[in-house]
Amino acid sequence: MIRLGRAPTDRKGFTFDPRGGLVAIDSGGGEAWLRFHPASGWAPADGCDPEVRDLLDLYLPLCGCGPSGVQVVGHLGQSLNGCIATQSGDSCWVTGPENIRHLHRMRALSDAVLVGAETVVRDDPRLTTRLVPGGSPTRVVLDPHRRVRAEHNVCRDGEAPTLVIGTRSRVPPGRLGEAEIAGVPERDGRLDLAAVLGVLRERGLDRVFIEGGGVTVSAFLHAGLLDRLQVTVAPLLIGGGRPGVHLPPAATMGECLRPRCRVFRMGGDLLFDCEPRVPADAAEGEGLSRVI
Template sequence: MAIQSIDMTDETWKRLLALRQRAAARPQAHDPALAVYGPIAEAKGRFVLAQVGQSLDGRVATPAGDARDISGPDGLAHLHRCRALVDAVIVGEHTVSADDPRLSVRLVAGPSPVRVVIDCHARLTGTESLFSDGGAPVIVFRSAEAEGAPLGNAEVVRLSPCENGLATKDILDALGARGLDRILVEGGARTIARFIEAGLVNRLHVAVSPIIIGSGPSGISLPPIERLASAHRPDTKVYSLGSDILFDCLLKPGSPSPSKGDEVQVTDFA
């Protein structure tokens, strides 16, 4: 499998931002940067990208939860490009509690996405930074049965819970009703896995950084399988970002995992 290098020039990035705004058409000339980011920027209707930044041994944090330095500088720039090209970014409640992320676009030029948090059991306290940092709007999904603290200016959307949490399709439908169709599912591992299990992810980006952690949570935590014949084998292309290697995986929405689970678990351990 050949590895192509992504050389993101200012001209190419401006072209992608114009494509995002429907102000330009994607050029026909082959450019690895356009091949990776073009499908996100030009997506029409619902489009879900899942992104994982992990170590060589598939870890996204230490056992103590330290995850801040896993991705190299080019891996972080890649993540911020993805944020700038989508309408909304989704994370689980545990990611917010553990990492206190801003979920903004700081490393590249472009708009910051609406920030979406899945907080089924209303565990967030409202003291988390994203509720008071003056950044992009925040939407929080909670169970209709849960009572919790007020969350500043965040919009709280209450959904009827399923057996194990909130249905991923219901979340996407609610976002789509608000004009938010291009979605980045950023973390953690179980949140990403639930969207993959439900067959709702169009593309999966796995950015691998050349470090070995040895133990800790994995980047994607899907239910176990007995035979490799049941494993996901997506069409994949590999790119060098510079400090990190990107696996760009084409998934097929509507084709759930052998063990389908379309509810988002309340607890998200990465």
């Protein structure tokens, strides 16, 4: 996967090599897929292959750094009725293979992939990049009560660095298998999530992909720390399942968050790529659907 951080100065047209690396080509070359404009940044080139354009439309905004230098993206795959797993915690699989590939792309584009303790205890995921080219990000687990064990994959397999984050007052720094343990202060009895991002930033981990579950993504959303919220909806109904996004109650529709959103079709699923801090603008023609 490409990662675009630094603005090029001397060339304006780009294409990709077979491994997905970015290759500069002479300005004006007709075969460019990507262009850089000093005023507006990266954009698909005019003659870009339509399939490539669809991918660039989705991923280009996620390749550059946000204004703060940090880009935090949360993702949940949910049923039509808003569940991410059954009540017992089974979530294999809610969404289809196209969306699972998207998760691996997001991992490859991120410095860190972060999940809540319940996801590790229930699923024992590896959280590595395996379905697309690209490196595996640092794995981060929020685990205030030390529920994660040295036997869990992320602490055992050594396939990527792992950081287990607990409460500073209760969890002494140290190691858990191959993983490092770090502590952050509490806020309102929970981990201070801004402090979590601060710990990651200190380690150069600016692009953070929060891959679940619902409790963790919702906590970042409620704290106003998500640059993007991606919700993939699968045509599936889960009876009495675990909720995806849950927020404090709102009294009126006017108080509800209606963010700017782009829609992408992924196989049989729909991905809603939302910017929680930017209100929807009806004039922008929301509801575009692109096929990935």
